[in-house]
Amino acid sequence: MTSFKVSVIVPCYNAEQFLTRCLDSLVNQTLEGIEIICVNDASPDNGIAILRDYEARYPNVVVIDLKENVRQGGARNRGIEIARGEYIGFVDADDWV
Secondary structure, three states: OOOEEEEEEEEEOOOHHHHHHHHHHHHOOOOOOEEEEEEEEOOOOOHHHHHHHHHHHOOOEEEEEEOOOOHHHHHHHHHHHHOOEEEEEEOOOOOOO
């Protein structure tokens, strides 16, 4: 089991146009030991394809694909359930860091 210092949870709903910028900013952080958990909250757009692409390219990216919309709080809670980091942070899908 990999040990992570920080788990960043990104709830995703109708954010296809912002995802690449958001995920690029996260995967290019200099902090070592960062886990990025992307929760697709039953989004009707094609964001899941972008998320799966990042998951395939980066071993520290995990995608949860929810089949029922649980809204932002529920999506964050799903991410928390699998987070392995000592610390947890949240980034919205239309933000970048």
